[in-house]
Amino acid sequence: MELFKENPNWAENLKPLIAKYKGKQHPLEYQNTYQLLVMVILSAQDSDANINKIAPALFEAYPNMESLAVSNIEALIPHISKVRNFVTKASWLIEIAQTIKEDKNIPLTMQGLTALKGVGRKSTNVIMRETKQPAEGIIADLHVIRVAPRIAIIPEANDGNKVEKLLMQALPKEIWGEIGMAISFLGRETCRPTNPKCPECPIETDCQYPLKTI
Structure with missing residues (x-):
C-alpha cells in the first residue's frame, strides 16, 4: 500500500513531538x-x-x-x-x-x-x-528509518543516508537538531513495530499510518 503523500505542514505538525523529547539524553548512558x-x-x-x-x-x-x-x-x-x-x-x-x-x-x-x-x-x-552543536544533518537510526515513512513524513527507504537526505529535504533546518532523536524516541516508546500505542502519540491526528486499531 502506498501511504506517502506530500505534506507541507509537517514542520508545524511535528512541534508536539519535538516539545515532548527536546533535550532528552540519548539512551547511551555516557558521562562526557x-x-x-x-x-x-x-x-x-x-x-x-x-x-x-x-x-x-x-x-x-x-x-x-x-x-x-x-x-x-x-x-x-x-x-x-x-x-x-x-x-x-x-x-x-x-x-x-x-x-x-x-x-x-x-x-x-x-x-x-x-x-x-x-x-x-x-x-x-x-x-x-x-554536545549541542549546530545541526548539519538529521539522526536517522533504525527507529527513524522505520517510523518516518510509517507516519508519512517521507516515502519508504531502507538506507539511513537516504532517509536522512529525504528528511532534510522535507523539514526546515531549524528543527534538524531535535527531530531525528524525537522520532527515534517515538519509535522506541510509542510507535512500536507491532501494536503501536497510537492513542498515546503526540502527532496521532497528523499521522497517516492506517492501522490505528488500538
Whole structure:
C-alpha cells in the first residue's frame, strides 16, 4: 500500500513531538564527550543496552582518550568482547585515540567526525546533537528509518543516508537538531513495530499510518 503523500505542514505538525523529547539524553548512558564517542562507535549494529552494560568496566580501564591512545588492540579487546564486531571496533578506537590523543581534540563537526574510523553520518548527528552543536544533518537510526515513512513524513527507504537526505529535504533546518532523536524516541516508546500505542502519540491526528486499531 502506498501511504506517502506530500505534506507541507509537517514542520508545524511535528512541534508536539519535538516539545515532548527536546533535550532528552540519548539512551547511551555516557558521562562526557569521550565516552559518547566511544559508545556510539561500539553501538553500531549492537544495542544501546548492551553498550551501557559493558561501559562502566571499559571506562574504568580507559577513563580518557589519553589512556586509550597508549593502549593497543589486544589489551582493549577483552573489555569489549561482548560487543558485535569487537575486533574491528577495537582497531577503530585505537586508531582514533592515537590520532586524536586527548579528549579536548575530539572534533565536533560533520567533516571532522566523519573523518574518523567507524563514525558515519548517523553517529556524527548523534554526537553533535548530544554536545549541542549546530545541526548539519538529521539522526536517522533504525527507529527513524522505520517510523518516518510509517507516519508519512517521507516515502519508504531502507538506507539511513537516504532517509536522512529525504528528511532534510522535507523539514526546515531549524528543527534538524531535535527531530531525528524525537522520532527515534517515538519509535522506541510509542510507535512500536507491532501494536503501536497510537492513542498515546503526540502527532496521532497528523499521522497517516492506517492501522490505528488500538
